[in-house]
Amino acid sequence: MESVEALVAHIQGLSGSADELAQLHGLLKQADGDALRAHSAGLLPFLSHLHPGAHSLGYLYLLDSFVSSSANLRAHAGGDLLVTVADFLTSCSADQIRMAPDKFLNVCRVLKNEVMQLNAPIRGIAPLRAAVRKIQTSSEQLTPLHAEYLMLCLLAKQYKAGLSVLEDDIFEVDQPKDLFLYCYYGAMIYIGLKKFRKALELLHNAVTAPMSSLNAITVEAYKKYVLVSLIQSGQVPSFPKYTSSTAQRNLKNHTQIYVDLSTCYGTGSYSDLETFIQSNAEAFQTDNNFGLVKQVLSSMYKRNIQRLTQTYLTLSLEDIASSVQLNTPKEAEMHVLRMIEDGEIHATINQKDGMVSFNEDPEQYKSSEMVEHIDSSIQRLMALSKKLTSIDQNISCDHAFLMKVQSGRERARFDYDDFDSVPHKYF
Amino acid sequence: VSAAAAAAVTNGLGGGEQAAAAPVSADQLDVEAYAAQYSGRTRVARLLFIAERCGVEAIQLEALRMAHDEARAREDTVLYLDAVLKINSRLGPRYRHDQAWVDSVNRRAEQRKEKLETELNGYRTNLIKESIRMGYNDIGDFFYAHGHLSEAFKSYIRTRDYCTTSKHIVQMCMHVILVSIELGQFAHVTNYVSKAEQTPDTLDAVIVAKLRAAAGLANLETKKYKLAARKFLETGPELGSNYSEVIAPQDVAVYGALCALASFDRSELKSKVIDNINFRNFLELVPEVRELVNDFYASRYGSCLEHLEKLKPNLLLDIHLREHLGTLYNDIRHKAIIQYTLPFISVDLNTMASAFKSSVSMLEKELAALITENKIQARIDSHNKILYARHADQRNATFQRALQTGNEFERDIKAMLLRANLIKHDFNQKNWL
Numbered sequence: 001m002e003s004v005e006a007l008v009a010h011i012q013g014l015s016g017s018a019d020e021l022a023q024l025h026g027l028l029k030q031a032d033g034d035a036l037r038a039h040s041a042g043l044l045p046f047l048s049h050l051h052p053g054a055h056s057l058g059y060l061y062l063l064d065s066f067v068s069s070s071a072n073l074r075a076h077a078g079g080d081l082l083v084t085v086a087d088f089l090t091s092c093s094a095d096q097i098r099m100a101p102d103k104f105l106n107v108c109r110v111l112k113n114e115v116m117q118l119n120a121p122i123r124g125i126a127p128l129r130a131a132v133r134k135i136q137t138s139s140e141q142l143t144p145l146h147a148e149y150l151m152l153c154l155l156a157k158q159y160k161a162g163l164s165v166l167e168d169d170i171f172e173v174d175q176p177k178d179l180f181l182y183c184y185y186g187a188m189i190y191i192g193l194k195k196f197r198k199a200l201e202l203l204h205n206a207v208t209a210p211m212s213s214l215n216a217i218t219v220e221a222y223k224k225y226v227l228v229s230l231i232q233s234g235q236v237p238s239f240p241k242y243t244s245s246t247a248q249r250n251l252k253n254h255t256q257i258y259v260d261l262s263t264c265y266g267t268g269s270y271s272d273l274e275t276f277i278q279s280n281a282e283a284f285q286t287d288n289n290f291g292l293v294k295q296v297l298s299s300m301y302k303r304n305i306q307r308l309t310q311t312y313l314t315l316s317l318e319d320i321a322s323s324v325q326l327n328t329p330k331e332a333e334m335h336v337l338r339m340i341e342d343g344e345i346h347a348t349i350n351q352k353d354g355m356v357s358f359n360e361d362p363e364q365y366k367s368s369e370m371v372e373h374i375d376s377s378i379q380r381l382m383a384l385s386k387k388l389t390s391i392d393q394n395i396s397c398d399h400a401f402l403m404k405v406q407s408g409r410e411r412a413r414f415d416y417d418d419f420d421s422v423p424h425k426y427f
Numbered sequence: 428v429s430a431a432a433a434a435a436v437t438n439g440l441g442g443g444e445q446a447a448a449a450p451v452s453a454d455q456l457d458v459e460a461y462a463a464q465y466s467g468r469t470r471v472a473r474l475l476f477i478a479e480r481c482g483v484e485a486i487q488l489e490a491l492r493m494a495h496d497e498a499r500a501r502e503d504t505v506l507y508l509d510a511v512l513k514i515n516s517r518l519g520p521r522y523r524h525d526q527a528w529v530d531s532v533n534r535r536a537e538q539r540k541e542k543l544e545t546e547l548n549g550y551r552t553n554l555i556k557e558s559i560r561m562g563y564n565d566i567g568d569f570f571y572a573h574g575h576l577s578e579a580f581k582s583y584i585r586t587r588d589y590c591t592t593s594k595h596i597v598q599m600c601m602h603v604i605l606v607s608i609e610l611g612q613f614a615h616v617t618n619y620v621s622k623a624e625q626t627p628d629t630l631d632a633v634i635v636a637k638l639r640a641a642a643g644l645a646n647l648e649t650k651k652y653k654l655a656a657r658k659f660l661e662t663g664p665e666l667g668s669n670y671s672e673v674i675a676p677q678d679v680a681v682y683g684a685l686c687a688l689a690s691f692d693r694s695e696l697k698s699k700v701i702d703n704i705n706f707r708n709f710l711e712l713v714p715e716v717r718e719l720v721n722d723f724y725a726s727r728y729g730s731c732l733e734h735l736e737k738l739k740p741n742l743l744l745d746i747h748l749r750e751h752l753g754t755l756y757n758d759i760r761h762k763a764i765i766q767y768t769l770p771f772i773s774v775d776l777n778t779m780a781s782a783f784k785s786s787v788s789m790l791e792k793e794l795a796a797l798i799t800e801n802k803i804q805a806r807i808d809s810h811n812k813i814l815y816a817r818h819a820d821q822r823n824a825t826f827q828r829a830l831q832t833g834n835e836f837e838r839d840i841k842a843m844l845l846r847a848n849l850i851k852h853d854f855n856q857k858n859w860l
Contacts, residue, residue: 172848173848179845208842208846209845314809314811315810353810358806377830378833385840388840
């Protein structure tokens, strides 16, 4: 076993090309374990000899064995250690650290724990964001770091920071369990930004992901799913048929009051909903969903007013107030005004007569912005479609698939009609 | 016109549902003439029904008195006891509970029953099909006459195994239908009507008419108004008063016309009701109904609805129609409103309200409900009280739908690719928990 100094010399020397790195990696793996751990307390000063960018791999190994011991952490709590780690994460070289991903993840996790202990989650945001980008092999890949990063953003209430990571679509998932946390935290960030449609997408993925047994994250995700669907569209869609049977059978049992809430919402009566919420307030509080529940309540007014736009061309404010169960025409005016500002309905308020006229959607689909919007949508969808066909082709050439089809063909003949190529709703 | 009937008119047809519980006045109803149309048990049953639902004491007592006399004459103790209970000593000494008479009737009934049963057992040991069949029939008749309906039903069903000719089968079916109607088991009625209609021999026209009427009644009670209308309209005039133990020809006219109005569209109404020569014979018996059908077709909705209101108190006393009257009336009124608005681009709500003889605000509420149910394509200008027809802009709607489909497609495909990936990794790692 070489001494630490010798190891450091190796690192400095062998961090050039890919071959050297491979050799270095071998050496480091040998040294890892007892040797480094025995000297872990004294590793810190050696780090200053190394450059985090150029010598990332070596740096990583040393750093990892240092932070793995909690005694070291306690001794150096706060202060420099955090800065060192943060610095490393931002400046390390992506290729080198990808050779030892577990250690990298470990270091990041330690950083996260440290900032949480110090109650300063915001300090962890920038380094972790850099870390996420470095360890991803492609922007479509989900790493365990995503969930940690999003959690920090939530705790620090820096929702916009979380957006940059959320905007990439995820298609590759190594560990299914990362997905649940990612979807859950991501949805919470979108909810904080009031982008309910995107939140719904993430929660939908969490709820319909294939799973063999129920986990707590999915249950919580389902509760939020019910609430957000009520806010967004006024009803909770039933489980699509690709939902796992475990979810379909068991989710509703664990979330009974949310199911009751949605049936109560369906009746359309504001006062009933209000009493229901009051009587179950503690349950909602313990789930930390009370804020969302209050938004569900206010969305009830919006939905009722929107229904009115379908039947009336003009309506007096008193009539609006009475049919939506508001107390005074003034309140009705306020609600309508807010909805017009948010762009949820198109209307004009005539204060002299106390009338509201509902107009048609003025969008004529003729402007150049609309044309651009349509064009970009088409491009996006074509790219997606191409991706889909390529994946389909890959699977068709896959060995395991061909074996299954062969054995299937011997047993039964499949007709084209047996398989629906496109779901009917697209017709 | 009494207070309750007047209240029913001003309430509009919405009052129909509440009136179901409260007694209704009908001092125009001539109880004797009404009862004379029917015979058998249904006469008594209908009289008791009228007594229960009618609010006017005089008519109640009249109906109960007639029910009592009838029940006594038929020696039907079950109905007799029912009548006496309801009379409650209001009609004097002759109409009090006569337990001695009840006991003697029951004793005689027991004796007759034993005699019939011994006869039947004798036939059974002899294994002569025809006599067994007649034995069961007689027992069935006996039970029916004394009000034990479920036993009657069972006995009639038993004759099925011993029927040899199609005439026997038809006879059995008619008996079963009669008892099922009284028991209120209309699924059986439909069953046995189709059984009877399937016999290979051609049936007597009267029997065909009876079967149709029974089928119509069954459909009416099971709320299949369109089918009921069709059956009633196909009933031939040969029915006459031959089926008075179930239904009178006036009833066929009323039920048929109301169900048709509530469920047929204009072309069907014209071809099957107005131009239907056979049905015209029935309609002649109830000229008010004939008037109102013609009014509806000619778009004189105001007078049509007036006729309906006038008929309502009497119809509420009809044993079969009562529960369905509210729904039928509502359907007819909604149909009238929808047809009224169809040809116009804009309708002034004031003129419409006077045509339908209701207030503008009530009419507005009804229209709003119909628009929400998507039965009328229009929107209401509440400020000026005008209804504007609204035709969706196809071009905008198409753009909107296309963009929305694109978004949904994108969302679904992404989710699908993600799931496919998850499954792939799941297979590689088996149980990740």
